[in-house]
Amino acid sequence: xxxxxxxxxxxxAKKARSEREKIKTEVLICAGTGCLANGSLAxxxxxxxxxxxxxxxxxxxxxVKTTGCHGFCEKGPLVVIQPKGIFYNRVKPKDVEDIVEKTxxxxxxxxxxxxxxxxxxxxxxxxxxxxxYSKQLRIALRNIGKIDPGNIEDYIAVGGYLxxxxxxxxxxxxxxxxxVTASGLRGRGGGGFPAGRKWxxxxxxxxxxxxxxxxxxxGDPGAFMDRSxxxxxxxxxxxxxxxxxxxxxxxxxxxxxxxEYPLAVKHLEQAIAQAREHGFLGENILGTxxxxxxxIARGGGAFVCGESSALMKSVAGEVGEPRAKYVHSVVRxxxxxxxxxxxxxxxxxxxxxxTEGADKFAALGTKKxxxxxxxxxxxxxxxxxxxxxxxxxxxREIIFDIGGGIIGDRPFKAVQTGGPSGGCLPESMLDLxxxxxxxxxxxxxxxxxxxxxxxxxxxxxxxxxxxLAFLVDESCGKxxxxxxxxxxxxxxLEAICRGEGRPGDVEKIEQLSDTIVKASLCALxxxxxNPVLSTLRYFRDEYEAHINDRKCAxxxxxxxFTFRISxxxxxxxxxxxxxxxxxxxxxxxxxxxTIDADKCTRCGACRNVCRYDxxxxx
Amino acid sequence: MSKTCSVDxxxxxxxxxxxxxxxxxxxxxxxxxxxxxxxxxxCEAVEILCERLxxxxxxxxxxxxxxxxxxxxxxxxxxxxxxxxxxxHIRGAQTLVDEICTALDLKPGGTTKDLKFTLETVNxxxxxxxxxxxxxxxxxHGNVQxxxxxxxxxxxx
Numbered sequence: 158x159x160x161x162x163x164x165x166x167x168x169x170a171k172k173a174r175s176e177r178e179k180i181k182t183e184v185l186i187c188a189g190t191g192c193l194a195n196g197s198l199a200x201x202x203x204x205x206x207x208x209x210x211x212x213x214x215x216x217x218x219x220x221v222k223t224t225g226c227h228g229f230c231e232k233g234p235l236v237v238i239q240p241k242g243i244f245y246n247r248v249k250p251k252d253v254e255d256i257v258e259k260t261x262x263x264x265x266x267x268x269x270x271x272x273x274x275x276x277x278x279x280x281x282x283x284x285x286x287x288x289x290y291s292k293q294l295r296i297a298l299r300n301i302g303k304i305d306p307g308n309i310e311d312y313i314a315v316g317g318y319l320x321x322x323x324x325x326x327x328x329x330x331x332x333x334x335x336x337v338t339a340s341g342l343r344g345r346g347g348g349g350f351p352a353g354r355k356w357x358x359x360x361x362x363x364x365x366x367x368x369x370x371x372x373x374x375x376g377d378p379g380a381f382m383d384r385s386x387x388x389x390x391x392x393x394x395x396x397x398x399x400x401x402x403x404x405x406x407x408x409x410x411x412x413x414x415x416x417e418y419p420l421a422v423k424h425l426e427q428a429i430a431q432a433r434e435h436g437f438l439g440e441n442i443l444g445t446x447x448x449x450x451x452x453i454a455r456g457g458g459a460f461v462c463g464e465s466s467a468l469m470k471s472v473a474g475e476v477g478e479p480r481a482k483y484v485h486s487v488v489r490x491x492x493x494x495x496x497x498x499x500x501x502x503x504x505x506x507x508x509x510x511x512t513e514g515a516d517k518f519a520a521l522g523t524k525k526x527x528x529x530x531x532x533x534x535x536x537x538x539x540x541x542x543x544x545x546x547x548x549x550x551x552x553r554e555i556i557f558d559i560g561g562g563i564i565g566d567r568p569f570k571a572v573q574t575g576g577p578s579g580g581c582l583p584e585s586m587l588d589l590x591x592x593x594x595x596x597x598x599x600x601x602x603x604x605x606x607x608x609x610x611x612x613x614x615x616x617x618x619x620x621x622x623x624x625l626a627f628l629v630d631e632s633c634g635k636x637x638x639x640x641x642x643x644x645x646x647x648x649x650l651e652a653i654c655r656g657e658g659r660p661g662d663v664e665k666i667e668q669l670s671d672t673i674v675k676a677s678l679c680a681l682x683x684x685x686x687n688p689v690l691s692t693l694r695y696f697r698d699e700y701e702a703h704i705n706d707r708k709c710a711x712x713x714x715x716x717x718f719t720f721r722i723s724x725x726x727x728x729x730x731x732x733x734x735x736x737x738x739x740x741x742x743x744x745x746x747x748x749x750x751t752i753d754a755d756k757c758t759r760c761g762a763c764r765n766v767c768r769y770d771x772x773x774x775x
Numbered sequence: 776m777s778k779t780c781s782v783d784x785x786x787x788x789x790x791x792x793x794x795x796x797x798x799x800x801x802x803x804x805x806x807x808x809x810x811x812x813x814x815x816x817x818c819e820a821v822e823i824l825c826e827r828l829x830x831x832x833x834x835x836x837x838x839x840x841x842x843x844x845x846x847x848x849x850x851x852x853x854x855x856x857x858x859x860x861x862x863x864h865i866r867g868a869q870t871l872v873d874e875i876c877t878a879l880d881l882k883p884g885g886t887t888k889d890l891k892f893t894l895e896t897v898n899x900x901x902x903x904x905x906x907x908x909x910x911x912x913x914x915x916h917g918n919v920q921x922x923x924x925x926x927x928x929x930x931x932x
Contacts, residue, residue, distance in 0.1 A: 194915035230904030378860030381901030457842025474802040476841045535862040535903035609861045738922040760870045762921045
């Protein structure tokens, strides 16, 4: 039944809430991509079986539902029991019986399933008391993990679509644009362009048709917040887009989703169908006469299609090559019509800004970067997963307080932000407040929010080489500086990593980078040298060691080091012998082991498994 | 395109039925559906697709070779995708790629002669918390270690 007014939406929300109140205890099982891979589907089935067989839904007024990603992917499958907020991690199907018997029936805690703080070793019962969560402030991710993404009633119960109703029935389109401008919201996809200004330009551009699009082509490797939002709270994205469409006067829109995200596509498609049924999308939205519809466009696996003009070409069914932007896409975008393109996270903030007020959003974060930002904290950090924090928080707080520090308490070396267009920041930058302008100033960028933590086992030259290899692959080939320049740059770095670097290479890199930055057509090329330039800026000594001394101290570039087992540290446990894929380690139990350097492929498997840090790099 | 036609083209016709005739904006979508239907994009199917959508063959092949999602060659029974995103890279994805290449005697993007395995690398599957990640026919496996990977692959098929 379509909902035709603000009033009937409020009634629907009330009804949905009272339905939810009938449930006294609720089991929330994470079904994000991470937890699914860890087996959360089987856990869900085990709970559902228990409910069926023991009639727990009647006996205990119990509800079981699957939610989007809780963010703490490393500890999955995650199970949260509400209203108490009990948090169980690494739950296996065989643990379900204990949870049912002890926690659900008797209110007791199953100790072994509680999260254990790796630094203090204490077990923590409450979801909100875990350091990973307690420092976060969730706006874009506000509903994820709390609602069932496949159920629109769940979204309505938590106040969903109220922002849309407010915008459409109580605000003029100009007022919506003004509110977004006043909130200071900047695009979360990488560029950080003020959303309000973008919307106003589009609105003011004369046209009979306008488009509002969502970029869900999250191409930066190491970033997955947009995937998580599409999977865990797809209606927020739709609501934000419809509000945007109302503000700029658009009638049609697309969500451009990566083809590597099948679950996100599925959930978005479901959500679109439900929103149409309820009258939030399509003809005559909420009985106001305003019409706007959204379609899914699946990406073809090209990184460059995250660039606005390339994305629009791809949506139109063409090869995704960017164009020169003498005229911006807000004026002439998809099918040459004025087009607003924002990414998933940006859209997810919009309903909150409308319902809670622009001032409240602007009060968060820093002066020029308001609100919060979601990051995917990954790499060599103890607590990996998705975090959302107010802008202006320091890198140290994110990596050490929320992330819990480096795995195995190894030394921190660098954090990479901004994807292939970003840079690597060293330890001296850890107290830098994270916002759009701060990161750009020190030679990196916010990007879409990937944050990859690296320890002393990561080689910075190899990291730069890695990103260039990525960009060589992903350059669309339209302009020469990017196609040829990045290729040459990559060649120089490959040689350095192979141990064939020559004096003068660093200067050549700098010169070539300068040309690529100045002469490339789109942002992909213009920012392509960033990973090299930022590592050169902060880790020049590593480049010099590779070129002059033919040494890779991190133990990554295979021609530039050998592994040796330390006489002092080896206890002869034999773990490395088992791990070695080429059987080149020998040694009796409890005696010193040795590596046959001729047979060794330097894969590092022994170093990874050694708990005594006894595998040295020479 | 000198190969003789050995694919069932009625399947392509059925897949393309829902696309309005002469509407070139459906090109990418149609290619995706063909890819999903056959597991790859047969050259002969592209010709039918071009007729249907009114797209020049050059444009269709331009798109089919531009986007990574399309393959003009048949793929193996098990498609192994090794994620080489940044998080996986620093946790040793390259070692995994090397090990699979050696064990199956192929290169990334290649398929074994018996059409059993195809090895692909993918830039990021967004499961970075479980790095390094591989997927076997779409099913994700996290925290994969060199040494145990081939067992997983052989067992997964």
